[in-house]
Amino acid sequence: MKINILSFGQVAEALNADQLLLSDMDNTDRVLDYLKSVYPQLQTMEFTLAVNKQLIHGNTALKDDDTLALLPPFSGG
């Protein structure tokens, strides 16, 4: 089972990549726990999540080949 991770802005900087491939993660909380343990900067960072191009508002089940996007807010103009 593979999950595609897309990251943006400050999150991509913390991960040092705008795309990642993770395996054996069956929900979004597990992905977040894993990423926050490997990239501690994420622990205090604000970002929102979209699964397969749709915003989610809580832990969401993931299946093979799903795409999870990590999107931080921007304020610049």
Next chain:
Amino acid sequence: MKPLHSYERYQRQILLKEFGETAQQKLLLASVLVIGAGGLGCPALQYLVAAGVGNIGIIDFDVVELSNLQRQTLFSVDDIGKPKATVAAQKLHRINPEINIEVYREKLTNKNAWDILSRYQTIIDGSDNFSTRYMVNDACVLLKKPLVFGAVLRFEGQVAVFNNPAEPQHPVTSYRDLFPNPPSAHQAPSCNEAGVIGVLPGIIGTLQAAEAIKIITGIGEPLNNQMLTYNVNNNSFFKFLITPSNNRSVTVPTNKMEFENFDYDWHCGIVKNREEVTADEFDELRREGDVLVIDVREIGELPAVVEFPFLHIPLSVIDQKMNEISNSPKIVFFCQSGKRSRLAIQKMQGMGGTTECFSLQGGIEAWKKNQAGKTFNKA
């Protein structure tokens, strides 16, 4: 009947069969407010004015600086030190003298926003800080105005359309569905700190103008309930659907009076050392957690508090208890009317230390009154 405009000026877009005279008339009768005449505002304004949007408002309190010229395309070296909104209006008038441009050389605040936003059909947010962005978002929700959101940082930008009631079958979403609470300053840097590639706001601001034109004329598919992100470096676009959040733990204004009393700078963590918190802000602090609530009234004083957990340390003995409470990161003191709780803060500050201290404004009486009002409104 005399036509409202010169056909020649708009000939290239009137030629489009989806656009035609009908869309042109809609643009000429439309009104758009552009918040901020900066990196996003300049290109958005140029295209809206050129396209013939009949009534444009520009609000910006700032003056032109040399560091703006890298991306703010309406300004030149001669304009440095002059007010952005005024200079922008002069340049835009030379592009298209047929349209009406209103200049607001003031800071948009929650005291003037209701009145100014009410005068326009469509709002474009080209501001550069979260305090203004959350305020504009909340105002557009309450006033039911379509909001074309745009924001940039470093090499990436975001565009979205909120509150566009054009599709009644869909729920309308707002920025708070994406980010219910503002991030703290260190979590989300500004362009002043983190930088921005000059061409990026040009692209995002132009996309905002395109969305406004689609909303007004009804052509194409605006980004209703969607956010589009763009990355200059790898040319990637990412579009996703925004769904309504059921998060009810965020305190947001629900009417004009609450909006005008809402402290956006405090809400966005800009004003850090403010000591007094309103009843709603007190509730928000408690929900965020990590806060110690202390009743500094004497034992037995009324009204009794059963609604939330707290410590009881009367002001008369607080000096002896300082060590017990000074390792808490945040403390809110309350008393009957908010006077003794302010004295408690002074005592804490006298101790030094790093505890963030707040006093409940108007005391427990004001809080209970606020609670009663909420229960009444729900009934």
